[in-house]
Amino acid sequence: MNVAIYCGSAFGRSSIYEQETKKLALKLVENSMNIVYGGSTQGLMGVISNESLKLKNSVTGVITYDLVDKEIENKAINKIYKVNTINERKEKMEELADAFITLPGGFGTLEEISEVISFAQLGYHKKPCAFLNINGYYDNFIKFLENAVYEGFIAKRFIEMLIVSDDIDEIIKRIKNYEAPTSKWKKEK
Structure with a gap:
C-alpha cells in the first residue's frame, strides 16, 4: 500500500511535530505502507x-x-518524479497513493488534502483521507467543517468519512478498514 503524506516544508514551533512524524514513519514501516510525498528535504517533508x-x-x-x-x-x-506544475504534482501523488495522511502544514498541505477530500466527495476515488492531528493542530479546521455541515454546505457523511486522530495506530487501523461513503450526486441507500 502506498500512502501519500501531506505535510509542511517547515518544522513548526514545537518539537512534537518532528517526533510524531518520526513515529508515523516507523508505524508505516511496521504496517508495510510505503510513502509518497512531495520530494523535498525541508521541514516535516524531510523528516518523513x-x-x-x-x-x-x-x-x-x-x-x-x-x-x-x-x-x-x-x-x-x-524514486522521484519530476513534473512541470503543482497540479501535475498533485495528480501524480493522487494516482500513486492508496490512502492519504495529512500532518501539520500550511497552505500547500491544506490545499492538497482539501482537493483529495473534494474528489472523494464527488466519487472520483474511494481512498481514505486522514489527519494526524498532532497537538490538536487540526481542531479548528474540523470545527470549520462541522460548521459547514450545520450550515448545509457539506453533507455529514463527508465529514464522517474523514479519519481524524492523534493516535497513529487508530489512523492505520481505520485506513485498513475504510469504506467510502456514497458520492455526492448519488442517493444514499
Whole structure:
C-alpha cells in the first residue's frame, strides 16, 4: 500500500511535530505502507522521507522542476518524479497513493488534502483521507467543517468519512478498514 503524506516544508514551533512524524514513519514501516510525498528535504517533508529511508521503507517523491532547487530535492529517496506544475504534482501523488495522511502544514498541505477530500466527495476515488492531528493542530479546521455541515454546505457523511486522530495506530487501523461513503450526486441507500 502506498500512502501519500501531506505535510509542511517547515518544522513548526514545537518539537512534537518532528517526533510524531518520526513515529508515523516507523508505524508505516511496521504496517508495510510505503510513502509518497512531495520530494523535498525541508521541514516535516524531510523528516518523513529521511526517517522512512533509515527504516528501509520505500519512498517516492513527486516534485516540480521549479521546486527542485527551492525545496532541495531529496536525492536519497527510492524514486522521484519530476513534473512541470503543482497540479501535475498533485495528480501524480493522487494516482500513486492508496490512502492519504495529512500532518501539520500550511497552505500547500491544506490545499492538497482539501482537493483529495473534494474528489472523494464527488466519487472520483474511494481512498481514505486522514489527519494526524498532532497537538490538536487540526481542531479548528474540523470545527470549520462541522460548521459547514450545520450550515448545509457539506453533507455529514463527508465529514464522517474523514479519519481524524492523534493516535497513529487508530489512523492505520481505520485506513485498513475504510469504506467510502456514497458520492455526492448519488442517493444514499
